[in-house]
Amino acid sequence: MQRRHVIALAAAVASLTAGTAFAQAYPNKPIRLIVPFAAGGTTDIIARVISEPLGKALGQPVVVDNKGGAGGVIGAQEAARAAPDGYTISMATVSTTAANPAINPKTGYDPVADFVPIINIAATPNLIAVHPSFAAKDHKALVELLKSQPGKFSYASSGTGGIGHLQTELWKSLTGVFVTHIPYRGAGPALNDVVAGQVPIIFDNVPSSLPFIKSGKLVPVVVAAPERLKDLPNTPTFKEVGLEPVNRMAYYGLLASKGTPKEIVDRLNAATRKVLEDPAVKKRIEDTGSFVIANTPEQFAQQIKDELAVYKQVVTKQKLTLQ
Template sequence: MLLRRRATLAATFAATLALPAIARAQGFPDRPVRIIVPFPPGGSNDIIARQLAEQMREGLGQPVVVENRAGAGGNVGADSVAKAAPDGHTLLLCPPGPLAINEHLFRTMPFAPARDFAPVALVASVPIVLMVTKGLAAQSVAELVALAKREPGKLAFGSSGNGSTNHLAGELFKTMAGLDMVHVPYRGAAPAMTDLVGGQIQLMFDNMPAALPQVRGGSVRGLAVAGSARAAAMPELPTVAEAGVPGFEAEAWFGLVAPAGTPEPALAKLRQACGAALANPALRGRFAESGAVPGARLGEAFGAFIAAERMKWGGVVRASGALVN
């Protein structure tokens, strides 16, 4: 009897402690909402985040600001959100790295992706483009493969950081085509693109929103897209698979998460605002212009998607042998 009374008192006490958080969540948001992008300005992650923030502001009735916190393959920015107050006012928008890849790649992690985040929405999926610097003597994937085989260890491919999807796309390309190339990690896609344009690196896999203007502007040469089908935004480019590396496929996505423990009323409002933004014709039009496809998974459906991606990319990391100390 005494044990039962103690258990009842403990449950009542816990519920009492939770009441202020629930009450605050009912009035959410009561100040600006921050979306942390764990990479520098100018890359696809940044572009997608700023386009989404503009539309979510209408649904939340508060300013939605984007803040860039780069470092450690996205782990620095992601860790800051994992440790932020779980009240819905600090969010993370990122590619697979921090949520599904880095735990397989880094020997130690400052956070546990499956434990420390609450899924909000899959925001967008984007094709990945294989590009080379204009001065490289390769007009096709077949010519690039032939060149890399003639000069093993001479070609360098850039990425937005260790464990990023464009890094692993490059590793997968190396493995499937039987190539010896050097990986050069950067602190984001934008500085990597700068060096690709300048010829300091010879090739790069990058997401369509950032790659499209560079290819169309003639700053770099697009050779192929990495997905299972040609991209609507660049139909002239073949897939890597049809251009000479059968079975090759890689695609990027961007997801929005909140710190674990964020009250359900706040999460519901975030899912509703994000879903409304992704259904907005203006945002869908802007996504289409940059080659991005709006996501359609919210809440637990997005959580299940992340779990499946964690298993998929874990296999790619193990096959590539890529590790970061």
Template sequence: MKQALLQSLLVLAAAGFPAAASAQAAPKAPAYPTKPIRLVVPFPPGGTTDIQGRMLAEKLAQRFGQPVVTDNRGGAQGIIGMEIVARAPADGYTIVIAVVGPWAVHPHLYSKLPYDPVKDFAPIIHVATTPGVLVIHPSLPAKTVKDLIALVRQKPGELNYGSAGVGGFFHISAELFAFMTKIKLTHVPYKGPAAALTDLMAGRIHVMFNSMIVTIPHIKSGKVRALATTGGKREAALPDLPTVAEAGVPGYESSTWTAMGVPARTPRAIIERLNKELNAVLQMPDIKERFAAGGSTTTGGKPEEFRDYLKSELAKFGKLIKEAGIKAEAGR
């Protein structure tokens, strides 16, 4: 009787040991977040990245119960801010939100880029896709894209366009437009889109490709004239405006996108938590509505999906920049 009881106890104990050992061996997920998170925006305030970043930071702070502080680190077309994040501790407390330029264009324009968008970052999420809009100063006698092309050809070298800076996405958009239409526009680079847009409204520059989210209010006020959007289809925010391709440049398409990342080697559990919360935020009706008001479509998805998309975009822009002969030094 005693022997049978002892044997039963031994069997029960043996059965319990693996579970206990497994419980002890299982790595404990780090508590996160336990302090404020810094969201680096590698551009000055007022642009698409800044606006979207602040929307997401507000919602993330509510979900995490910790402040998410937006830190604008503009300069060198986003390179400075990207480098700051690439060199930051890989602990999940420094995040970057950036557009296509720093992620996929700059590696083909700058031979000594101080970061590698694939090796130095762990992807979190593809945030949104945003087409641009082609706008001109209202004093120009052009009502359509074809009018603008004809006007530039009548005055070769006399008309200019502004951008947020050399190597920025909308610099590339404008150069692609000039390349495909065989026209010559003089590039006037600025330190950020807000300054360029201000000078366009003042008539100091003639043409600009810019993000819809920051340009729509000025289109509606009549301070700039919109000729076309740059995406592959008409936009709900400006339904009466044709695409550049529709308006006379077949095959033209140029949409920017935003995405978020953290330093490489950030713990997987933290990346998954950030991805989960951001996917939830991007599905919120008010966020989708606010993004859509500026012409942006929220994306979301898994970190691996953005990694694959980034690699495809790197290949695409490498080919485009080479074929169009675009250079970072002074435009094409």
């Protein structure tokens, strides 16, 4: 009996030593960063801002791989199935870790159990924007127009079950309007059609919409943020228009797959925090309208759990389904 205990203890020590050695050697090859949306959206923008400097900090390239579709589910599924060695990590969004799992029981992954949070990179305001030709260009006029012609108009989002979808549905339930949902494979394709005038309204993240707003190709109506944004000083927050429950920002972080050693998660967290301390990187993120967060894995894990609980309540209360 004593000999078996000694053997078991020796095996455990050997395993721990091997794991530590593996983590100390990490990384020794390029790292793949899955972005679960098409290129051009906010998730893609944030990923590409940090990927190059993060690769330099780690000593190996960080290669962005866009895997869009199903409101982020396809990319998240692939990320959840990745080997737990730190060589495939993924971007975490409210859509993939809270909104979509809350409304879709068949995502194929558990946003809490199947991932190890690394860091929340940034928080991003969301907004409703319209094409310049649209008759309503402020929140009051928008609600009045949609109420007067229910079902006539449509809105674009990054995909069914994404944050743009669920936040718009929450907004619809609180205002009593009816507008048809047109889902896309990501914010980039959705924006293209709204800017082209094929869909008049979009609920999107500020970073991906802001360039079109600045160029006059989109008109901002209302924003989900703690206060008015410096880039959009004339656009009220949802709180200001009496809709505080909709006034929630999105997060953009990094995840590893379940079972990834803590040493590797901590290494990735430390390297990302170092990158986010760079004034140039911080400015690039803030110039998109986002706020740098750079928290601990434990803090990000709690944020994911809290946001998932919120959207489960929204889905239950509003009786939302994928149909």
